[in-house]
Amino acid sequence: MYALISTISTWAIPAIIVFIPLYAYFKRVPVYESFVEGAKDGFQTSINIIPTLVGMMVAISVFRASGAMDWIVSLMRPLLDLFGVPGEVMPLAFLRPITGAGSLAFTTDLIKTFGPDSLIGRIASTIQGSTDTTLYVLTVYFGAVGIRKGRYALKVGLFSDMVGFVAAIVICMIIFT
Amino acid sequence: MINVIWIFMLVVGFVAAAAQGRVEVVTEAVFDGAKTGVSVSFGLISIMVFWLGMMRIAEDAGLLQRLAKLLGPIVRYLFPDVPRNHPALGFIMSNMSANLLGLGNAATPMGIRAMQELQKINPDKSVASPAMCTLLAINTSSITLIPTTLIAIRMNFGSAHPAEIVGTTLIATIIATIAAILADRWYRSRHTPPIVPSLPQQDQAAAG
Numbered sequence: 001m002y003a004l005i006s007t008i009s010t011w012a013i014p015a016i017i018v019f020i021p022l023y024a025y026f027k028r029v030p031v032y033e034s035f036v037e038g039a040k041d042g043f044q045t046s047i048n049i050i051p052t053l054v055g056m057m058v059a060i061s062v063f064r065a066s067g068a069m070d071w072i073v074s075l076m077r078p079l080l081d082l083f084g085v086p087g088e089v090m091p092l093a094f095l096r097p098i099t100g101a102g103s104l105a106f107t108t109d110l111i112k113t114f115g116p117d118s119l120i121g122r123i124a125s126t127i128q129g130s131t132d133t134t135l136y137v138l139t140v141y142f143g144a145v146g147i148r149k150g151r152y153a154l155k156v157g158l159f160s161d162m163v164g165f166v167a168a169i170v171i172c173m174i175i176f177t
Numbered sequence: 178m179i180n181v182i183w184i185f186m187l188v189v190g191f192v193a194a195a196a197q198g199r200v201e202v203v204t205e206a207v208f209d210g211a212k213t214g215v216s217v218s219f220g221l222i223s224i225m226v227f228w229l230g231m232m233r234i235a236e237d238a239g240l241l242q243r244l245a246k247l248l249g250p251i252v253r254y255l256f257p258d259v260p261r262n263h264p265a266l267g268f269i270m271s272n273m274s275a276n277l278l279g280l281g282n283a284a285t286p287m288g289i290r291a292m293q294e295l296q297k298i299n300p301d302k303s304v305a306s307p308a309m310c311t312l313l314a315i316n317t318s319s320i321t322l323i324p325t326t327l328i329a330i331r332m333n334f335g336s337a338h339p340a341e342i343v344g345t346t347l348i349a350t351i352i353a354t355i356a357a358i359l360a361d362r363w364y365r366s367r368h369t370p371p372i373v374p375s376l377p378q379q380d381q382a383a384a385g
Contacts, residue, residue, distance in 0.1 A: 005344035012323060012343045020231055024238035031234055038233020042226030045282065046218055054214035059183050061210025062190035065202045071193070097317075099179045108217050108330055116336035125331060125342045129324030130349035132281075134317040135178065141313055142305065144289045145296040149304040152364040156310065157317035159360045164318065164353030171345045 005175055049101070056105035064109060085169055086120045092127050097161045100133035122176050126168040131161050220333035221326060228325045232280055244277065245270035255315070255358065256308050265294035269312060276319040288316055307365050311358075318357040320350050 021031045063069050069091075077087040088110060095103040107128040114120040134157035142150055194200050235241060248270045259265055268291035275284035291312055299306040305313075324346045331339040 005348065006341070007344075008347060009338075009341050009344040012347075013328075013340055016323065017231065020235045020238070020240065023240065024234045027238045029234060029237045034234045034237045035230035037230075038236070039226045039230030041233075041282075042224075042229040043222055045229065046221040046225045049221065050215060050218045053218055054211050055183065057214035057217075058207050058210035059186040059190070061206040061213070062194075062203050063186040064190075065206035065209075066190040066192075066194035067197065068186075068189050068193040095182070099182065102179065102182060104326070105214070107327070108213065111330060111334050112213060116331040116334045117338070121331070121336075122342055122345070125324070125327045126345045126349050129321060129327045129342065129346040131353050132317050132319045137317045138313060140285065141288055141292050141316065142309075145292045147296075147303060147305045147309065150313075151305050151310055151368065152361075153305055153310040153313045156314045156357055156360045156364060160314065160318040160353045160357035163356035164349050167352040168345065168349040171348050175345055 002175055005171075052101035053105055053108075056099070056102045057108065060102075060105050060109050064113070084173070086123065088114065088120050089123050089127065089169070092124060093162070093165050096127060096131060096165065097134040097158055100136055103128055103133070119172065119176055123169055123172045126172055127165055130168055131164045134158060134161055217330055217333060221329045224325055224329035224332070228279075228323075232278055235278065241271065241274050241278070244274035248273050255311055258306075259295070259298070259308050263294065263298070265291050265298070265308075268294060272312075273315065276316065277322055279321050279323055279325055284316075284319070288312065307368070310364070311361050314357040314361040315354065318350070318353040320354050321346065 021035075024031050024034065060069075073087045073090065076090050080087045080090070092103055092106055095106050107124040110124040111121045116122075116125070134154070138150060138154060138157060142148075142153075190206070191200070191203055194203050245267075249266075252266055252270050252273065253261065256266065256269065268287050272284050272287035272291055275281075275287055292309060295306060295308050295312065296302065299309070323343060327342060327346070328339045331342070
């Protein structure tokens with residue numbers, strides 16, 4: 001299991017990066033021109049994140065520096081220590097479904113504080129990468145067609161977020177410790 | 178909600194710092210946070226430029242459509258109440274394949290087009306149909322093959338193996354998606370009235 005997962009991690013990106021251009025080349029796509037054309041969007045996409053990320057990073061930074069973050073984490077610690085789960089990642093369970101920028105900022109803050117290769121950094125990265133922002137998706141998709149009653153959609157979204165959160169912690173603790 | 182969280186963190190942070198008699202850390206934290214926000218966004222540029230270039234090649238080579246075709250059987254299984262050749266299914270497949278490749282910007286318009294098509298066959302226009310709820314379920318848990326943003330951030334902070342989370346993320350995202358689909362199925366069976374066994378042809382004619 002461990003070998004499989006780390007093989008996926010090591011091979012996924014190089015394999016995709018070779019496969020896509022090669023496949024496209026045989027399909028007679030002008031690969032380099034295509035690449036440059038698409039790459040132009042990358043700059044704008046990154047720059048567009050600045051306002052939301054700065055706003056959220058500032059709030060989280062103040063919250064951490066004041067000691068309020070440690071206080072909240074210490075409230076959850078006794079229970080989590082039983083399972084050896086680092087309490088620092090717990091606020092993500094709450095932030096992830098609600099705000100994409102907020103949870104990205106929080107994950108960034110954890111990676112910055114504890115290091116990207118710490119267990120906390122790895123768990124946070126996995127949680128952040130594995131689900132989308134439920135509330136945002138719900139608002140955008142239902143809002144676009146004027147649905148006012150979402151029935152059970154919110155419950156399903158939140159349930160899968162919770163399962164993904166627990167799964168991310170368990171997998172990281174098995175693989176990385 | 179986001180407004181409440183944001184103001185909560187700022188105000189509680191301020192009060193906590195002031196109560197400890199060291200309100201000056203707030204100022205420091207503001208500048209530090211803003212700086213991190215900008216430097217992380219700039220750090221994203223390199224990976225995003227490269228990745229979106231790659232994805233454009235995939236698009237031009239017709240890989241997105243290929244992937245969408247592969248997803249056909251899964252999509253028809255997940256959306257039993259959408260007619261086989263309804264345009265909604267095509268948009269759902271495009272939406273799913275864009276999500277798989279981490280193309281959020283391409284996935285959302287496709288998902289919205291799918292919603293609009295589903296709305297056309299929705300009997301009550303203000304209440305979500307079961308098909309809409311399923312589309313939402315697979316989008317909130319969206320399976321991601323390569324979490325590009327996270328790899329970029331990890332690189333930014335000097336990770337020895339920025340991509341080591343690809344495998345763990347993939348497993349977590351698959352588990353979350355399976356959970357979403359199972360929960361959706363369960364609610365579907367509870368909320369949709371059981372199908373009344375169809376009456377023999379002549380009885381219907383007699384009733385009519």
